[in-house]
Amino acid sequence: MTTSAITASGLRKAYQDKAVLDGIDLDVAAGSVFSLLGPNGAGKTTTVNILTTLVKADGGTVRVAGHDVDAEAEAVRSAIGVTGQFAAVDELLTGRENLQLMVDLSAVGGGKRVVGELLERFELTESADKPASTYSGGMRRKLDLAMTLVGNPRIIFLDEPTTGLDPRSRRTMWSIVGDLVADGVTIFLTTQYLDEADQLADRIAVLDRGRIVAQGTPAELKRQIPGTHVRLRFSTVAELDAASRVIAGSTRDDDTLTLRVPGDGGTKSLRTLLDRLDEYAIAAEEFSVHTPDLDDVFLALTGHTTEVPAK
Template structure:
């Protein structure tokens, strides 16, 4: 595999007169987590379907693991694994039987050894002989991902892998994703949790109405959105009034006895701010630095709230 696990140039897709993908470009580096975000109807699912050979594009070029998805479909499928939004497991089989079935379908040599290793890796040994119908949501997601790993794909597409999971199960899945990347696996992630993308993704692309409106690291995207500020809280109204007169560009919150002061959050600007308060003998009870998060980025770029972030 080249340094680019996925290379997309000018990807276009339309259904009749409706343009779903309007010439998007993506470059996913091998051994990283790439997250695609966007509101419902932005074109995320269509993008994933094209990349995983489930749908043909109308234009552009797409190479996955160095292979053209249009002309080398079998080669692409041999290199990828796909875990959908809903766990694709057979509830009438045990966890071990689900894994063994996948090993048989993929004609994996030493199938029993592979199954044993995956059960151990995903902490499913104790429940291996139980019917999947008795599994919790977190266990099903782990089993689903374990089944995806049969055959050792080098690129894995995860479509909302933690939807519906409790916080502990979600963090367990995060650790599994990090372990996969540490082993050199490339992850293409769609998620409805912006915190998840912030925690896991090396790079993020935001898709809106079929066009990419931003790409970069989580920090790069946050820096594109204004709103960094320092919040100062005071013990009484007198100090609040005095600080507001000195910091004329601040916004006050009388109920909380607080001021919001625009700032880049750097040490130099923080020092200057505190020195200015000290110059007028004003003391703040506490201060905190706030920077835009991915929710702010998403809203600024798409005009939508995170309630409609992709699936």
């Protein structure tokens, strides 16, 4: 495999007269987590369907695991695993039987050993012989991902893998994703949780109205959005009055006795601010640095406050 696990250039797709993808470019490094964000209707699901050979693009080129998705679809399918938004497990079968079915369909050698290793890896051994219908949502998602790993795919597409899970189950899934990447697996992630992308993704692309409107690391995207500031809290109104007079450009909040001071959050600007307070013998009871998060980035780029699951 090349250093790029997935590449797309000029990718286009339209349904009737509506352009869903309007010439997008992607480059996903091998052994990384790449997250695609976008509001409902942005084209995320269409992108994943094209990359996984389920839908043909109208234009552009796509290579997955070094293979052209049109000319070498079978080779692409043998290199990838796909976990959809809803767990695709057979609830009439036990967890062990679900995994064994995938082993049999994939013609993987060492079937019982593979099943046992996956059950242990995903902490499903104790429930292995219970019907999947008795599993919690988190257990179903773990079983679904375990089934995806049969055949040892080097590229995995995760479509909103933690939707509907409780916080503990989400954290478990995050840990599993981290372990997969540590083993060299590439993860292509779509998610409705911006904190999840912030936590997991090495790079993020924001898709809106069929175009990539921003791309970079989470930190790079946050730096594009203004709003970094220092918040100073004082113990008395007199101190707040004094500070607001000597710090230009600040905004006060009398109810909380706080002062908001725009800045870049760097040590140099912080030192200058604190020296300014010290010069006038003003002491802040508390200070904190606030930076834009991915919600702010998403709102600025798409006009939406949060991600909406694609249908």
